Amino acid sequence: MTSMGFTSFQLQAFRSSIGAALLSLACACAPAAAEVLRLATGQFAPYATQERPDQGIALDIVRRAFALEGFEVEYTFKPWTRTLEESRAGLWDATAYWGRNPERDKGFLISDNVLTEQWVLVYRQAAFKEAPFDWKGLIDLKGLRIGVVQSYTYTPEFLALLKAGTLNTVTAPDDLASLRLLIGGRLDVVPMERNVACYLMQHHFMDSEVQDLRAHPRLFAPNFTTHVMFSDKLPDSAARLQAFNRGLRALKRTPAYTEKLNWPGCRLNAIAPAPERTPAKPKR
Template sequence: MPAATVRIATGELPPYATAEANDSGTALQIVRRAFALAGHEVRYQFMPWQRAQNETRAGLWDASAYWGANEERQRDFLLSNNVMSEQWVFVHRRDKALTWRKLGDLKPYTLGVIKGYTYTPEFWSLARKGELRTDGTPDDLAGLRKLLLGRLDAMPMERGTACYLLLSHFSPEEARQVDYHPRLLTDSFTTHVIFPKDKPASAQLLEDFNRGLKQLQASGEYQRLLRSVACPPHWQESPGRH
């Protein structure tokens, strides 16, 4: 394998990271193009997110893409500059209104969660204390299915991912049953390529990636890659309807 090839562990978060897409999804294409501008090829290996993080920490991969920043990752990895910002919202059934201003307001609801997802430190802290009622879910698609079956009241989900899954895996009638609360889980959700701290090549790969990413953003190609995601028609309505 050529020395310039970067082996990256990743997971499924369509349309941003997915084996279903020829370009591997928006975020992974940004990562690929940034590395290419720095002289590296990229090879992705898809696996469950938690495994991708654990194996990268152990040095089995050159990097993992792409992740939110949290205390654990800042301790164990070198984090790149921001790949792209995400919008995390709570999705819920349209016939079951969701009301919240602070996370503690969500105590009455059963919330789907995915192990290994970042969410926010406050969210996970409340979940660990039992102040939020959570239900472990394997992935976002399964979460939406459980929501439609009434087994969940709500689930934190990246808005574009929810849109993509609703339009590609559900009938229009099913999609119409799902809504979202416009309040963001956090107003600053950056995402990053993470590199194992103990791997000798990590510091140089981080520098190369950040240089390529800066060049990509300056070229205008970055904005073209950040294509908008189609959403169910009723999601286009003005927020504040809650």
């Protein structure tokens, strides 16, 4: 017998039960490890890029939305075509981020809108000497030299005018090449995503080269939504889609979401009211 009235066997059992209870309590209080999701993506700076600590505006929004629902995200960068094919086959938990396309969407569950891209017409002020550049409909762009990127889809109305030969376009391999043609005076306007243009201006040109560039306030493609896509071959995709949408709705109610959407200090962010006048034609 011990001094407290227990046998050594009883005391050992008592201590074991107390230890088990404390261990159980510790496990109940410890936060569960976040589930890690592997997402495939491609390069489209500044929205998806390995060059930024946050891996891009859009990818950071996706990461934050998932985090609000208890998920961690790991991105792997691949060519966009491989990203799409492998994600559709279920080799990745999801892929970000994509515009809507009926053919491309096949085999996927599509999330709510991550962000709406700000497609605008970028132009040189010096090309429009008689009056500031203005446009109200695509037909107003007739007679202008318009830069387009060979792999981009654009809008159905724009493509119809191109097919009809109504609009005069110059094709470039990418946005950077289009900007170089615009700065060099070989183009009058270029449809381009605002933050993409700001990124390229900051990283590839001197300020003196781009100081005359402006963006018209009217959106060229006002409904260009973007999304996370989940393969319909994975059993957890539906639940993960719902969780992401919940997190995204919560994130959009915070200032952090709005702050991510503008490129700080870019002159293309300055939006002035469009003048009410006949659309101006460039002086060349």
